[in-house]
Amino acid sequence: MSDKKDEIYDKDVVDAVDSDDENMTADITKTEENAKSEKNKDKPDEDEYEEVWFICRRPESKAGKMVNLPNSIHICSECMQKAFDTMNNGNIPYNDLMNMSNINMVNLSDLTNKIPNQQKVKKKKPKEEPKKEFDVKSIPAPHRIKASLDEYVIGQEKAKKVISVAVYNHYKRVATGSMDDIEIEKSNMLMIGPTGSGKTYLVKTLARLLDVPLAIADATSLTEAGYIGDDIESVISKLLAAAGNDVEKAERGIVFIDEIDKIAKKKNTNQRDVSGESVQQGMLKLLEGADVEVPVGANSKNAMVPLTTVNTRNILFICGGAFPGLEDIIKERLNKQASVGFRADLKDKYDEDPGILEKVTLDDIRTFGMIPEFIGRLPIVYTLQGLTEAMLVQILKEPKNAILKQYQKLLALDEVKLDFDDEALESIAKKALEKKTGARALRAIIEEFMLDIMYEIPKDDNIGEVTITKAYIEHTGGPLITMRGVPALEG
Numbered sequence: 001m002s003d004k005k006d007e008i009y010d011k012d013v014v015d016a017v018d019s020d021d022e023n024m025t026a027d028i029t030k031t032e033e034n035a036k037s038e039k040n041k042d043k044p045d046e047d048e049y050e051e052v053w054f055i056c057r058r059p060e061s062k063a064g065k066m067v068n069l070p071n072s073i074h075i076c077s078e079c080m081q082k083a084f085d086t087m088n089n090g091n092i093p094y095n096d097l098m099n100m101s102n103i104n105m106v107n108l109s110d111l112t113n114k115i116p117n118q119q120k121v122k123k124k125k126p127k128e129e130p131k132k133e134f135d136v137k138s139i140p141a142p143h144r145i146k147a148s149l150d151e152y153v154i155g156q157e158k159a160k161k162v163i164s165v166a167v168y169n170h171y172k173r174v175a176t177g178s179m180d181d182i183e184i185e186k187s188n189m190l191m192i193g194p195t196g197s198g199k200t201y202l203v204k205t206l207a208r209l210l211d212v213p214l215a216i217a218d219a220t221s222l223t224e225a226g227y228i229g230d231d232i233e234s235v236i237s238k239l240l241a242a243a244g245n246d247v248e249k250a251e252r253g254i255v256f257i258d259e260i261d262k263i264a265k266k267k268n269t270n271q272r273d274v275s276g277e278s279v280q281q282g283m284l285k286l287l288e289g290a291d292v293e294v295p296v297g298a299n300s301k302n303a304m305v306p307l308t309t310v311n312t313r314n315i316l317f318i319c320g321g322a323f324p325g326l327e328d329i330i331k332e333r334l335n336k337q338a339s340v341g342f343r344a345d346l347k348d349k350y351d352e353d354p355g356i357l358e359k360v361t362l363d364d365i366r367t368f369g370m371i372p373e374f375i376g377r378l379p380i381v382y383t384l385q386g387l388t389e390a391m392l393v394q395i396l397k398e399p400k401n402a403i404l405k406q407y408q409k410l411l412a413l414d415e416v417k418l419d420f421d422d423e424a425l426e427s428i429a430k431k432a433l434e435k436k437t438g439a440r441a442l443r444a445i446i447e448e449f450m451l452d453i454m455y456e457i458p459k460d461d462n463i464g465e466v467t468i469t470k471a472y473i474e475h476t477g478g479p480l481i482t483m484r485g486v487p488a489l490e491g
Helices: 002-041 077-089 094-098 108-112 142-150 157-176 199-210 234-242 277-288 326-338 362-368 372-376 389-397 403-412 422-435 440-459
Strands: 066-069 073-076 189-192 214-218 254-258 291-295 307-311 316-321 380-383 417-420 463-468 480-483
Touching (some): 073 077, 157 189, 157 316, 199 254, 214 234, 234 254, 234 291, 277 372, 326 362, 362 372, 389 422, 389 440, 403 417
Parallel strands (some): 189 316, 189 380, 214 254, 254 316
Antiparallel strands (some): 291 307, 463 480
């Protein structure tokens, strides 16, 4: 009987061991699979991108069916046929070619190098599964867009209202397409405002809220094609890169061209204006809507960069600039009008008008140096106010991602509370106004005063609270340091 029990016992032990082995094997297999999946998680799927031909540098959608050669070399049938035709019909001096001194400059091994994904175009999704990026009902109403902008942008009420309506109408146009014979024109915009008034920040916030790709370009870097500098089409290349090389997504994005006033028509010059009027002329087709051939993963076209076609019809263009000297043009026009008639106003009536930019007209912009064709493709023109001391104080503490909130969060990670006196905020705002760079100066000023605090706090775990005072900002005292369980002491 005992032998039988021992036999049963031994059998149970063996089964248990076998079961553990199976479980262990399964766990190991699962772990290996998870490791493989984690390893490949960040790797881009090669099937998402189109193959690019090595000769003409065109993607598969443009060149047609490929001829696959060893070492991942792909050649389109058109280029292959041209090569055969040349060899059959042409009289090629092979001996002379082999004896050329610079033949060694051609590195044939370069052909075996795969083109990186950042220079490839993503494949278009199948037509049987159409996906509407924008639906009329899903587009936020103008008041909702403005309410979202209010959380991040202080002041500029009129500008936020104008841009909210314009964006709403634009994406309604994109969503509806050509529903009938009435074609809705594009809502391209021109924003005018002093340096640091929030032009770029407003557009960045808008693109983030709408979840659309955004490209920001500097007009000062643009030149006419064939000259040193970025081609005009480079702005579309940047948008394509922001969209992850997804052409369909890029065609519904936003392009912001800053410093647009720098490409104004040059006065009293006999040389070719390659960075002024010529750039304005070159941008006309982009603004209106056209098929543009742009390089993928680069800012300029060359023989080794793949090209793709992007339609700009549904791309929203927003141009911004400070337009220095525009105030004088407006004043001159208004003073001329005011000095006419029996009841003429004083000529210096508008000299101290803080809202002089709001009285701008298209004629004023043309006088500044923008050509009529360019202005005509930017139908919506609005201005931004220069920032006041009170607005700068609001910018410091009220927006969702205000600078003070960022530093408070950083110190909270060290379990330290950070406060700013109202007088300290006013002092910071005054210093920012003196720099005449708008809201950009705020960050630099706070960084300067927070440096020592951010350096010293990790040294002492007993610090519980830091209060920034006016005296500290004006270099007449230090911040208030509160130790844990101890009354506040001036640092």
